[in-house]
Amino acid sequence: MKTILFIIQKEFKQIFRNKGMLPIIFVLPLIQLLILSNAASFEIQNIKFSYIDHDHSAASRELISKFQASKSFIIVNQFNTKEEANLEMQKGNIDIILEIPTQFERNLITDKTTILSVSINAIDGASAGVENVYISQIIGTYNQKIQSHLLQYKDNSFITPQNIITIPSFWYNNTLNYKTYMVPGILVLLVTMITLFLSSMNIVREKEIGTLEQINVTPIRKHQFIIGKLFPFWILGLVILTIGLLIAKVVFNVPMLGSLFLIYAFTSVYLLLILGIGLFISNHTETQQQAMFIAWFFMVIFILMSGLFTPIESMPNWAQNITLFNPIRYFVEIIRMVMLKGATFTDITTQFSIITGYAIALNTLAVLSYKKVN
Amino acid sequence: MKLTLNMSITVQNISKSYNKIKAVETLSFAVNEGEIFGLIGPDGAGKTTLFRILTTLLFADEGTASVAGFDVVKEYKSIRNCVGYMPGKFSLYQDLSVEENLTFFATLFGTTIEENYDLIKDIYIQIEPFKTRRAGALSGGMKQKLALCCALIHKPKVLFLDEPTTGVDPVSRKEFWQMLKRLQQKGITILVSTPYMDEAALCDRIALIQKGKILKIDSPINIIEKYDKTIYDVRAKNTYQLLLDLKNHPSQYSVYAFGESIHYTDKETEFDSDTLKKYLEDKKHTEIEIQMTKPTIEDVFMDL
Numbered sequence: 001m002k003t004i005l006f007i008i009q010k011e012f013k014q015i016f017r018n019k020g021m022l023p024i025i026f027v028l029p030l031i032q033l034l035i036l037s038n039a040a041s042f043e044i045q046n047i048k049f050s051y052i053d054h055d056h057s058a059a060s061r062e063l064i065s066k067f068q069a070s071k072s073f074i075i076v077n078q079f080n081t082k083e084e085a086n087l088e089m090q091k092g093n094i095d096i097i098l099e100i101p102t103q104f105e106r107n108l109i110t111d112k113t114t115i116l117s118v119s120i121n122a123i124d125g126a127s128a129g130v131e132n133v134y135i136s137q138i139i140g141t142y143n144q145k146i147q148s149h150l151l152q153y154k155d156n157s158f159i160t161p162q163n164i165i166t167i168p169s170f171w172y173n174n175t176l177n178y179k180t181y182m183v184p185g186i187l188v189l190l191v192t193m194i195t196l197f198l199s200s201m202n203i204v205r206e207k208e209i210g211t212l213e214q215i216n217v218t219p220i221r222k223h224q225f226i227i228g229k230l231f232p233f234w235i236l237g238l239v240i241l242t243i244g245l246l247i248a249k250v251v252f253n254v255p256m257l258g259s260l261f262l263i264y265a266f267t268s269v270y271l272l273l274i275l276g277i278g279l280f281i282s283n284h285t286e287t288q289q290q291a292m293f294i295a296w297f298f299m300v301i302f303i304l305m306s307g308l309f310t311p312i313e314s315m316p317n318w319a320q321n322i323t324l325f326n327p328i329r330y331f332v333e334i335i336r337m338v339m340l341k342g343a344t345f346t347d348i349t350t351q352f353s354i355i356t357g358y359a360i361a362l363n364t365l366a367v368l369s370y371k372k373v374n
Numbered sequence: 375m376k377l378t379l380n381m382s383i384t385v386q387n388i389s390k391s392y393n394k395i396k397a398v399e400t401l402s403f404a405v406n407e408g409e410i411f412g413l414i415g416p417d418g419a420g421k422t423t424l425f426r427i428l429t430t431l432l433f434a435d436e437g438t439a440s441v442a443g444f445d446v447v448k449e450y451k452s453i454r455n456c457v458g459y460m461p462g463k464f465s466l467y468q469d470l471s472v473e474e475n476l477t478f479f480a481t482l483f484g485t486t487i488e489e490n491y492d493l494i495k496d497i498y499i500q501i502e503p504f505k506t507r508r509a510g511a512l513s514g515g516m517k518q519k520l521a522l523c524c525a526l527i528h529k530p531k532v533l534f535l536d537e538p539t540t541g542v543d544p545v546s547r548k549e550f551w552q553m554l555k556r557l558q559q560k561g562i563t564i565l566v567s568t569p570y571m572d573e574a575a576l577c578d579r580i581a582l583i584q585k586g587k588i589l590k591i592d593s594p595i596n597i598i599e600k601y602d603k604t605i606y607d608v609r610a611k612n613t614y615q616l617l618l619d620l621k622n623h624p625s626q627y628s629v630y631a632f633g634e635s636i637h638y639t640d641k642e643t644e645f646d647s648d649t650l651k652k653y654l655e656d657k658k659h660t661e662i663e664i665q666m667t668k669p670t671i672e673d674v675f676m677d678l
Contacts, residue, residue, distance in 0.1 A: 006481045010470065017469045210465025214524075217429045217459040218482040219451060 003220060007228025011202075015232060025198070029190040029240055033247055037183045040309070044130050049073040051098040052085055057105035059146060066138050067098070073134075085119075095121045096131060108146060172340045183252045184335040185308040187244040191267070192274055192302070192328055195237040197295050199230055199278030204291040207282075222370060230275045237271040238264065248339075257342030266334055266352060273327055273359035280366040302328045330355055381440075382407040382532055382563035383428065388437035390423055397423040399586040400437065405565060405579075410558050412577030413567040414671065420586040421567040422462060425536045428565070429459045442531045442563075455483070458525035462537040464517050468510030472501055472520055475509050476527060483528035493560065494523045497553055515546035522553065533557065535566040539573065551576050571672035582675055589678040594671055601674050603627065606638045606647060607667040610659040619657045623650070630676050637673060 015021065049067055053060050067073045076094050079085040085097045099117040101107075107114040118135055122128035173180045206212040215225065241264070248254040277298065285291040304310070305319065306328040312320055323329045330351040337343035345352070383405035390397050398420040405411040413421045426432035428441055430450040438445065444452040466475045473487075476498075480487050491498070501519050504512065509520060518538060525533060535554075539547040551573065554564055566577065574580045575594045582589040582597075590597060610616040613636065620629040620638050627639040638650070647664040654662050 003481060003484070006478065010467075010474070010478055013474070014467065014469050209468070210461060210463045211467060213431060213461055214459065214465045214479075215482065216431055217454055217457065218479070219454045219484070220482050 003224045004228045004231075007225065008231050011229060011232040015236075025194060025236065026240075026243075029194055030243060030247065032190060033183070033186055033244055034251065036186045037179055037252060040182050040186070041178045043178060044127050044134070045072055047073050047131055047134070048076045048093065048095045049098070050075070050077045050079060050085060050088065050094040050096065051100065052079045052082060053100045054102040055100050055104035059105035059108060060100045062146070063100065063139070063142050064098075066142050070134070070138060089119065089121055092121075096135065098135075112147070179252050180254050180340060181336055182308075183248045183254050184339050185306075185332045187241070187248060188328060188331045188335055189303055189306075189308065190244060191237050191241050191271075192331070193299055194240055195233050195271055195274045196278050196299060197292065198236065199233045199275045200281040200285075200291045200295045201288045202233070203229055203279065203282035204285050204288050208287055222367065226279065226367060226370060230279060233275060233278070234268075234271050237274070238267060241267050254339060256339050258338030258344070262338050262343075262345060262348070263335060266331070266338075266348070266355070269352070269356050269359055270327065270331055273355060273362055276359060276362035276366045280362065280369065283366060283369045283371075302326050305329065306332050308332050327355060327358065381405065382409070383411070383439070383441050383565060385424070385428070385439045386437050388424070388427060388434045388439055390420075390427060390432065390434050396586050398427075398434075401583075401586070401588055402437075403581055403588060403591055405563060407563055408558060408561050409578045410554060410564045410566065410576070412574050412580040413565070413583055414569075414571065414574045414580050414675070415567075415583035416569055418585075419583045421583060422536055423586075425459070425461075425534050425565075425567065429457060429534055430454060455528070456531045457534060458528070458530035458532070459534045460521050460525040460536065460538055462540060464521060466509050466517075466521060466524060469508060471506050471508055472512070473505040475520060476523055479524040480527045485528050487527065490527055490529045493529055493557075494526050496556060497526075498523050514542055515549075518542055518546070518550065522550075526557070530562065532563045532565065535564065537567055537569065539568060539570065547573070571670065571675060574671040580671070582671075582678060584678070590674070597671065597674050598669050601669045601677070603639045603669070603677070604645070605667050605669050605673055606640075606650065607632070607635050607663075607665045608638050608650070608654075609635045609661070609663040610654065611661045612659065615657075616654070616659060619654065619659070623653060628677060632672070637667070637676075639677075 015025070051064055051067075053064065064075075068075055073096075077088065079088070079097075082097075082099060085094070085099075088094050089097060097117075097119040099119075101115060101117075104114050104116075116139065118132075120128045120131055120135075203212070206215070245256075245260070245263075249256060278295070281291050281294050281298075285294060305312075305315070305323045305326050307323065308328075312323050312329065315323070334343075334348050334351050337348060381404045385404070386402050388401045389399050401420075401424065413419075413424065415421055423432065427434045428439060428446060430446055430453050433447065438447075440446060441453050442456050444450075444456075446453060467478070470478065476487055480490075487494075497519050501512070501516050501523070504516065509517065512520065522535075522538070525535075539550055542550065547570075554566070555576075558564060568574070577594060579591065579593050580597070581591045592600070608616065608620065613631075613634070617629065617631060617636055620626060620636060623629075623638075623640075625641045625645065627641045629636060629638050631637075640650075647666070651662055651664055
């Protein structure tokens with residue numbers, strides 16, 4: 001026990017003496033949290049909108065005015081021909097071309113139906129999808145309104161339009177504020193990233209400078225060394241979590257409905273898993289560079305398959321199965337459930353036990369692969 | 375084979391290869407208690423591999439070895455308690471101070487600096503003024519003294535020093551060997567490796583090792599005395615041409631540069647220096663000096 005405490009003390013000394021490392025550990029993650037949380041939004045604004053109005057009728061002008069009124073669209077230009085518009089699209093000056101056909105209004109009245117052509121710049125598929133939804137929404141509302149309007153003119157009778165209006169209620173995030181769900185997610189990434197990188201590079205560093213060999217000839221026990229080496233990073237992970245939660249509350253006002261204790265309890269177990277991965281990586285690498293690259297490889301997969309940026313539900317089946325091995329996935333799920341929904345321990349038992357089992361398995365593997373002798 | 379009690383280190387038929395390249399091949403030797411035993415050989419001779427096997431960092435492919443009476447495989451834990459190892463590369467924490475490094479290793483061995491202070495006192499006293507300085511900021515000689523202190527802090531029975539003086543200035547090297555002699559008087563067995571032939575003479579016994587094989591084991595004096603060839607120290611104005619011409623001498627046995635002069639041995643027993651001088655004069659050499667000289671370890675090594 002005395003030996004473990006001594007190693008821990010030594011590790012902390014080294015961490016705090018490393019003047020280059022300190023800001024990396026404490027300042028960079030916070031800057032990331034502040035920048036990413038403000039930047040990583042799925043809302044799309046300032047969509048460059050253009051139109052070709054062949055009809056020049058009251059109905060077509062009204063449709064265009066709907067787009068003008070929307071905050072998401074900026075009307076950049078109007079064109080007389082599709083060719084001109086296409087050219088501008090190619091230059092990247094516009095994102096959307098709405099083409100209103102001749103006799104748009106007349107067809108609406110007589111045939112009760114008409115066709116609009118919408119071209120969307122889909123070089124960025126994700127935003128094109130969102131833009132499509134926005135456009136459909138605007139045209140949809142317009143459609144309902146114009147139909148009741150025009151039909152009344154025609155029949156000259158006053159029938160109250162039978163409209164079904166749906167008003168969605170967004171549970172756990174009333175205003176659909178993306179920060180509310182992004183901040184906890186990004187915090188999870190930061191905690192994972194820092195602890196994984198630092199722990200995987202740490203033991204390799206001793207290998208690189210040769211101290212590991214010196215330590216291996218001492219009677220120190222394997223577990224003493226491993227615990228002593230990794231415990232400081234466990235503490236660091238919890239410190240970063242604490243700072244991150246404070247920022248989430250103070251800066252972003254993210255609700256904290258669930259128990260903080262539960263988040264800490266889960267993080268404690270979760271960090272053991274991450275440290276296990278770190279130890280495993282450092283056992284199988286010879287230099288800090290190698291360790292860093294491997295840690296990066298896993299980190300990128302973990303991040304992109306965590307459900308933070310792309311929903312897991314929209315992944316193909318095989319990919320969804322892979323995410324089952326992704327620890328970040330569970331942490332993102334849990335931190336959102338606990339913070340936004342106030343989930344209790346019984347609600348997260350499944351994830352909790354998966355992570356616990358995972359942590360035990362990986363640490364066993366890592367400890368077994370750590371050898372004092374070759 | 376039964377282990378003899380007064381043997382501090384025994385090595386029997388140890389072999390180790392890295393991917394088919396043999397690092398050490400059926401090595402056998404024994405080191406007496408309280409002896410300074412030198413492993414002398416060029417880089418790549420297998421010295422470090424042997425050290426790593428004896429300090430339980432590496433398993434040998436074949437053979438057995440014991441240190442301080444413990445088997446290196448079965449009783450590795452006991453060995454780790456009673457040996458000190460100083461690797462060739464400086465491997466202490468550069469970002470910890472001198473004192474912190476020493477305390478750290480003392481703690482790993484479950485002891486304190488105070489407990490074994492008398493053993494390291496002579497050495498530590500020289501670096502004590504810098505005890506708050508980070509190890510990384512020490513000079514080469516200081517680093518080496520600190521490393522030796524760290525290897526000694528738990529009062530080991532056997533001390534392994536892998537090329538301790540490589541890259542150290544001549545004065546510090548001399549000092550270092552004096553320290554080793556003092557440690558020997560305290561009953562510590564020392565196994566030291568070095569590529570420097572002049573240091574070999576300071577060991578009680580040496581093993582000349584090359585390409586993983588031991589060529590000779592004996593005390594430096596015996597090794598030199600048993601050397602039966604006469605060595606001629608030859609000098610001339612144009613050293614390089616001299617080397618070439620000597621190599622072309624019909625009865626030459628070996629010719630090699632030795633410092634500023636050239637060492638020459640002949641196959642014929644009734645060789646005399648006058649014929650050689652004549653031969654060189656024919657080759658138009660000037661300022662020729664030929665002297666018989668005493669063999670050194672290096673001469674023996676060159677002959678093997």
